[in-house]
Amino acid sequence: MVHDGPAPGYRRWALKIEYDGTGLVGWQRQDNGLSVQQLLEEAASKLAGDAPVMSATAGRTDAGVHASAMVVQLDLPEQDRLDARQIRDGISFHLKPHRVAVLEAAAAPQGWHARFSAIWRRYRYTILNRPTRPVLDADHVWHVRRPLDAKLMSEAGQSLLGRHDFSSFRAASCQASSPIRTLDVLDVTRQGLHLHIDVQARSFLHHQVRNLAGSLQMIGSGQWPVSKLRQVLEARDRRQAGPTAPSEGLCLVAVGYESDPFA
């Protein structure tokens, strides 16, 4: 069960991080803008006396997507002998003024990998459902003017639970070897003018949550009957699904491991 352990002379840390994806190109380093990975590695490298550091994440979020509790691994030089608190506060300090910070740090267990050891991911997709554009939560919600019925969305969502071929909800750019995924949770709830779509699975296809949100919105607004969602799933055809909901409504909220590295 050892996947890509730390290089010789390095020690692996598990970090829980929060980030606001607005204006960033996503987790992964890219040439066209700032990524969470670049910001995190540069901050950690400053803390480690400019030594190179390596990171990997439990979920490679897209541009504009947020995380309240993403889990990443960071391999730091052993010689630094920093403790968990120094790592949390030191990296957070060097991350300023960017909207990325470390919530928790812990020495990773032997053989632990942020991505390969994760057994589930949980995302929340949030819709602001009112006539007026978002203000206090701008950049953190999808603005849908048409009134949505959360109960219909919830009912439709139940038909997607379990193990299925999710080709209809998969981005053309998805690099996963199989379109089969097992959806363990799909809850739709309303809190005032906000609708929350909470989903959990071992892993997701690229754009799967945003594509589900876009199709659920078709149900909630009455443009599609409840039964349509299951038909779209069974069609295994991306063209049958609704629009891809925008990135700003999506937030990774939790990652699960058989043994919690922060416990």
Place this chain on the structure above:
Amino acid sequence: MVHDGPAPGYRRWALKIEYDGTGLVGWQRQDNGLSVQQLLEEAASKLAGDAPVMSATAGRTDAGVHASAMVVQLDLPEQDRLDARQIRDGISFHLKPHRVAVLEAAAAPQGWHARFSAIWRRYRYTILNRPTRPVLDADHVWHVRRPLDAKLMSEAGQSLLGRHDFSSFRAASCQASSPIRTLDVLDVTRQGLHLHIDVQARSFLHHQVRNLAGSLQMIGSGQWPVSKLRQVLEARDRRQAGPTAPSEGLCLVAVGYESDPFA
């Protein structure tokens, strides 16, 4: 009961507005930066063919303070014959790209005044209580690292309910003729890492809510015993109270009228 009615040829509208106070100088027009009042009046004037428009608010919030449902009055030329929806959407459109928007608009009842007809104001002060600085809710919370006990804060807060001389919690700049106010609600609740201080009164002194939050934080962190809050109140001396909590944690959440103009 008629206070400052609309000028001849003008019709009064009640608006419910949301704004993010970050980077603004507050409600009131000032020479040193953008105010909510200036942005709102300029947007409304554009909608009204550049005619002058006049506004007044139920609460003149300070720089950096937010509102999720502030009530304001806006006197627009009668001849424009716009309906409530056109006013809501038209002003919100002209307010772009600023983080101010109109949630509701309604023709004001005869004699109604946003400020003088209001019978209560409700504010929420929010603290993020954790070691790491705010990220997703940056600029919308007060960051307090020291662990806070919401129950102790709630208990202490009860001793301030009712009619009192609130001189100890009043800014030196306060222009109210009397320091006597009646506090109808002071609830402190914890939701995960967030603490909410909810207060309601007919009206508040300048900085009263932020000064209460600063003193409650002294109780919650154990720096003061619960009994100290009442002693501070009775001292009628600003120097006895805790620090003024920062503006970004404060949000006006509701204004009450005997007859709801939006009903």
